[in-house]
Amino acid sequence: MTMAAIETTDLTKRYGEETALETLELTVEEGEVFGFLGPNGAGKTTTIDLLLDFIRPSEGSATVLGYDTHEETDAVRERVGILPDGFDLWERSSGSRHLEFALDSKGGTESPEALLERVGLDLADAERPVGDYSKGMKQRLAMAMALVGDPDLLVLDEPSSGLDPHGIRTFQEIIREEAADGTTVFFSSHILGQVSAVCDRVGILDDGQLVTVDTIAGLRERSGVGSSLVVDVAGEPSVQRTSLTDIGGVTEVTADDGRLRVTYADPAAKAHAIHRLVESGTPIVDFDIEEATLEDLFSAFTGVEAESVGEGAAADESKATRRTAADGGVADEEVVQ
Numbered sequence: 001m002t003m004a005a006i007e008t009t010d011l012t013k014r015y016g017e018e019t020a021l022e023t024l025e026l027t028v029e030e031g032e033v034f035g036f037l038g039p040n041g042a043g044k045t046t047t048i049d050l051l052l053d054f055i056r057p058s059e060g061s062a063t064v065l066g067y068d069t070h071e072e073t074d075a076v077r078e079r080v081g082i083l084p085d086g087f088d089l090w091e092r093s094s095g096s097r098h099l100e101f102a103l104d105s106k107g108g109t110e111s112p113e114a115l116l117e118r119v120g121l122d123l124a125d126a127e128r129p130v131g132d133y134s135k136g137m138k139q140r141l142a143m144a145m146a147l148v149g150d151p152d153l154l155v156l157d158e159p160s161s162g163l164d165p166h167g168i169r170t171f172q173e174i175i176r177e178e179a180a181d182g183t184t185v186f187f188s189s190h191i192l193g194q195v196s197a198v199c200d201r202v203g204i205l206d207d208g209q210l211v212t213v214d215t216i217a218g219l220r221e222r223s224g225v226g227s228s229l230v231v232d233v234a235g236e237p238s239v240q241r242t243s244l245t246d247i248g249g250v251t252e253v254t255a256d257d258g259r260l261r262v263t264y265a266d267p268a269a270k271a272h273a274i275h276r277l278v279e280s281g282t283p284i285v286d287f288d289i290e291e292a293t294l295e296d297l298f299s300a301f302t303g304v305e306a307e308s309v310g311e312g313a314a315a316d317e318s319k320a321t322r323r324t325a326a327d328g329g330v331a332d333e334e335v336v337q
């Protein structure tokens, strides 16, 4: 039997009246790259802090790599590499000193140079005090420290914060390399594109509740958010609308100004639709497939509308709005920075 890298049972954290995490039941298998997705305040950091015993649960328990997070904290921390959210560095010490410290305390045997190269920090920068580093450079150093000692599990809390697009690619490469080497990777993010780029499975957390866990493909299928076949036709389509709506898996057909849009839940439906159009003698000028985006999926599962979730620094300014019924109307409240 394979051991789960992370297993939580009934894991709950309350702060007074506020429930930061509600009866979380989560299993992350060994070797998986698992994305933990959710808007600000969803409970991602709380979960990670519980897994590493930085805070104690109000109820429930968890194991990491088979060890109880509370009873066997040292065993857990020895085997886990952590890139925390809002980590502290010693501003006056150099990057190299930080790495030496991490190597000493973890008993790591890696060469500092190799670690620096992996995260894209050059040797000259490594000699400068960390107080002079940009946010992205600090993030790279923290990743190098997390990699020390060849951890069995990498826990990354919002790893891309402060990184430029190149840095994001570097981190994605590291995640893929670690996974290829058998390391389990658990990382939290509110940026969907980054999660989909590397993850085997995704868990969506919203307001302390695990809303769903699935592969991206599975989320697509279950969300009911359809993809669309968009066909440009010369003149009016000569096809009967019902001959398209009759196709199994088609959920909606609209026609607008020489453009026909067939929305489907079952991908097999699009070939049928093309076939019927050709059969009816409709002159097709061009066609395109518009896939449901990850943003659409996220909204479908959380009711939170993500607006801009591209890569890079700009993504950190991405906004999402939660639709709340207020004063009988719909108010938009910002929930993602």
Ligand SMILES: Nc1ncnc2c1ncn2[C@@H]1O[C@H](COP(=O)(O)OP(=O)(O)OP(=O)(O)O)[C@@H](O)[C@H]1O
Binding pocket: 015, 018, 019, 020, 038, 039, 040, 041, 042, 043, 044, 045, 046, 047, 085, 190
């Ligand atoms: N020490 C604390 N005292 C009181 N409430 C807290 C404390 N720590 C976290 N919370 C609350 O718990 C909830 C979950 O916070 P958490 O930091 O886990 O969210 P998150 O998903 O990591 O968000 P972010 O993306 O902003 O890091 C929030 O409502 C937060 O205000």
